[in-house]
Amino acid sequence: MLLVIFGAGASYDSVPHLPPPANPTDAIQHRADLGREDRPPLANQLFENRPEFVRAMEQFKACLPLIPQLRKPGIAVEQELARVQEQAEVFPTVHRELAAIRYYLHLALWQCQRRWHNRHQGITNYATLLREIERWRFKSKEQVCYVTFNYDTMLEEAMWPVLGFEIRDLSGYTSLENYSLIKLHGSVNWGRELDGIGNPGNYDCPRLIAEAADLKMSGRYRLVGGNYPMLRDGLLLVTPALAIPVDKKDEFSCPDTHVKALAELLPNVTKTLVIGWRATETKFLQMLNSRLTGLGKPIDVMIVSDGVNGAGETFRNLMQAGLHCSRQRKIEKGFTGLIHQLGLLEAFLRY
Numbered sequence: 001m002l003l004v005i006f007g008a009g010a011s012y013d014s015v016p017h018l019p020p021p022a023n024p025t026d027a028i029q030h031r032a033d034l035g036r037e038d039r040p041p042l043a044n045q046l047f048e049n050r051p052e053f054v055r056a057m058e059q060f061k062a063c064l065p066l067i068p069q070l071r072k073p074g075i076a077v078e079q080e081l082a083r084v085q086e087q088a089e090v091f092p093t094v095h096r097e098l099a100a101i102r103y104y105l106h107l108a109l110w111q112c113q114r115r116w117h118n119r120h121q122g123i124t125n126y127a128t129l130l131r132e133i134e135r136w137r138f139k140s141k142e143q144v145c146y147v148t149f150n151y152d153t154m155l156e157e158a159m160w161p162v163l164g165f166e167i168r169d170l171s172g173y174t175s176l177e178n179y180s181l182i183k184l185h186g187s188v189n190w191g192r193e194l195d196g197i198g199n200p201g202n203y204d205c206p207r208l209i210a211e212a213a214d215l216k217m218s219g220r221y222r223l224v225g226g227n228y229p230m231l232r233d234g235l236l237l238v239t240p241a242l243a244i245p246v247d248k249k250d251e252f253s254c255p256d257t258h259v260k261a262l263a264e265l266l267p268n269v270t271k272t273l274v275i276g277w278r279a280t281e282t283k284f285l286q287m288l289n290s291r292l293t294g295l296g297k298p299i300d301v302m303i304v305s306d307g308v309n310g311a312g313e314t315f316r317n318l319m320q321a322g323l324h325c326s327r328q329r330k331i332e333k334g335f336t337g338l339i340h341q342l343g344l345l346e347a348f349l350r351y
Contacts, residue, residue, distance in 0.1 A: 001142055001143045001144070001145065001265065001268040001269050001270060001271075002133065002137075002142055002143070002144045002145070002269070002270075002271045002272075002273065002349070003145050003147065003265075003266070003269045003271070003272045003273070004129075004133070004144065004145070004146050004147070004272075004273045004274075004275070005147045005148075005149075005272065005273070005274045005275070005277050006146070006147070006148040006149065006150055006155065006275050006276060006277060007148075007149050007150070007274075007275070007276040007277025007278060008040070008041070008042050008043055008149070008150060008276060008277075009042065009275070009276020009277065009305065009306060009310070009334065009335070010125075010126075010148075010150065010275045010276035010277075010335050011040035011150050011152050011154055011276070012039060012040055012041070012042050012276065013125070013276065013306065013334040013335040013336050014040065014116075014120070014124050014125050014126060014154055014335060015035070015116075015119065015120040015123065015124055015125070016123070016124075016125060016128075016336045016339055016340075017120075017123070018035040018039070018119060018120070019334075019336050020033060020035075020039065020306075020334070021033045022306075035116070035119055037050050037051070037052070037115075038112060038115040038116045038118075038119055039112075039116065040109070040112060040113065040116060040150075040152055040154075041109075041112070043077050043078050043245055044075070044076065044077045046070075046077055046105065046108075046245065047067055047070040047071055047077065048071075049071070052108065052111055052112065052115070053108050053112075056104050056107045056108040056111065057104055057108075059103075059104075059107065059205075060100040060101075060103045060104045060107075060205070060209065061100070062096045062097050062099070062100035062209050062210075063097055063100035063101045063103075063104050065097070066084060066097055066101070069084075076247065077245065078245050078246050078247040078249075078280075079246075079247040081101075081244055081245060081246045081247075082246035082247045082248070084097070084098070085098065085244060085246055092213055095212040095213035096209055096210060096212050096213070098212070098244055099208070099209045099212035099239075100209050101244060102239065102240045102242050102244065103205060103209065103239075103240055105151065105240070105242055105245075106151075106188055106240035106242055109151050109152060109188050110188045110189075112152075113152045113153065113154070113188065116154075117157075122157070122158075122161065124154060124158060125335045125336060125338070125339045126154050126155055126157075126158040127158040127161065127162050128339050128342075129275075129335075129338070129339065129345075130158050130159065130162040130163060131162050132342055132345055132346070132349075133349070134162065134163060136346070136349040136350065137178060140349075140350075143178055143179070143180075143265070143268065144178065144179050144180075145179070145180045145181075145182065145262070145265050145266075145269070146179070146180065146181045146182070147182045147184065147262065147284075148181070148182070148183055148184075149183075149184060149185045149277065149281060150183075150185075151185065151186060151187055151188050151242055152187075152188060153187060153188060153189055155181065156181065159176075159179075159181075163176075163179070165179070167181070167223075168223070169223060170190075170221050170222065170223065170255055170257075170258075171257075173258060174257065174258055174261040180261060180262070180265060182254070182258050182259075182261070182262045183254055183258075184243075184252045184253070184254055184258075184259075184262075184281070184284060185242065185243040185245075185249070185251075185252070185253055185254075186240070186241040186242040186243055186253035186254060187241065187242075188240075188242075189223055189224060189225070190221050190222070190223065190224065190240075190241035190242075190254075191221065191222050191223075191224040191238030191239065191240065191241055192217055192218065192220070192221055192238055192239050192240070192241040192253070193218045193220040193221070193222065193236060193237070193238050194208075194215055194216060194217065194218065194237040194238065194239060195216040195217075195218045196215075196216045197237050200236065200237045203237060208237070208239060215239070217239070219255070219256055220255075221241050221254065221255050222236075222238060224238060241253050241254075247280065248280060248281075248282045249280070249281045249282060249283065250282045250283045251283070252283060262287070263287060263291050266287065266288065266291035266292045267291055267292065269292055269299060270297075270299065270300065271299065271300045271301075271302075271348070271349065272299055272300070272301050272302070272323075273301075273302045273304070273345075273348070274301065274302065274303045274304060274314055274318075275304040275335055275338070276304065276305065276306075276334070276335060277314065278310070278313055278314055278317065279313075279314045279317035279318050279321070280317060285317070285318075285321040286321075288318075288321055288322075288323065289321050289322040289323075292323070297324065298324045298325065298326030299323060299324060299325060299326065300325075300326055300327045300328075300348065301315075301318065301323070301325050301327070301328045301329070302328070302329045302330070302331065302344075302345070302348045303315055303328070303329070303330050303331070304330075304331040304334065304335060304337070304338045305330070305331070305332060305334070306332070306333070306334040307332055308332050310332075311330040311331075311332050315328060315330070329344070329348060331344065
């Protein structure tokens with residue numbers, strides 16, 4: 001079975017005719033990036049001073065005091081948010097701030113995805129990758145499991161024209177023929193139901209954010225539409241189903257049935273393709289260790305990253321998690337670099 005893992009770098013470098021700058025921290029290269037205002041952000045770009053991002057922040061004012069901290073030069077956003085999250089134990093205001101962050105991320109990334117689609121019109125690296133994997137799978141009869149830590153729906157949207165799959169409810173992610181799609185950190189088109197709300201009509205987003213510390217999150221998820229979820233059919237309250245992006249993440253934000261399905265699939269994995277993922281999600285790495293590497297079975301690994309350092313970091317993190325690697329290959333020119341070298345992907349899949 002093939003396991004494909006996507007991180008933020010995959011969506012960041014998802015359109016071959018709009019490649020990202022070689023060095024995103026270089027101011028000149030950043031300004032020369034033709035898609036910079038609409039490009040799906042990396043973790044450290046989630047709170048950039050993009051006009052659309054700022055407008056989304058302003059709608060959820062409780063997050064505004066955190067923004068200067070998340071924009072400091074050289075800041076690691078995931079580490080900073082982890083530090084803020086730890087403050088919640090003694091400072092109740094943090095619950096409101098983090099709830100506002102979730103609403104902000106949901107709205108900002110939903111809108112960013114829509115603008116990005118207007119630029120690529122379905123011509124993406126995701127679509128090409130899905131086709132190549134299906135071409136291999138059609139002959140090999142192997143199963144494929146996609147795991148993504150991205151909130152966007154670019155992968156699902158590519159599945160329809162390439163594979164004919166349309167996901168209409170949460171069960172659809174794990175009932176696709178020959179495929180599974182697991183979104184461990186949630187999605188911009190998911191909402192998480194709330195329990196214990198007597199009269200949903202009395203609630204709006206500001207009130208849900210203000211009372212975040214007392215809300216009872218259920219384990220039930222739903223597909224939602226619109227710019228951000230609040231009410232469903234005027235009766236059922238849902239909140240954004242997104243995991244806060246923190247360093248060494250140990251939180252999943254997806255149905256338990258999806259996690260169970262993934263756990264059952266992992267022992268069958270023989271090849272792993274990693275695209276734009278740094279391998280820092282502690283809880284998932286623990287699952288890999290217990291369900292995959294714990295069997296002592298060697299795995300073929302291909303790591304796709306935007307440079308030597310990124311590929312090396314991912315490989316080291318996987319090794320530290322206990323992955324037994326029989327063969328490892330690296331593509332150090334990003335997702336687009338992989339699509340430009342499909343022969344290497346074909347060789348990895350076939351042998």
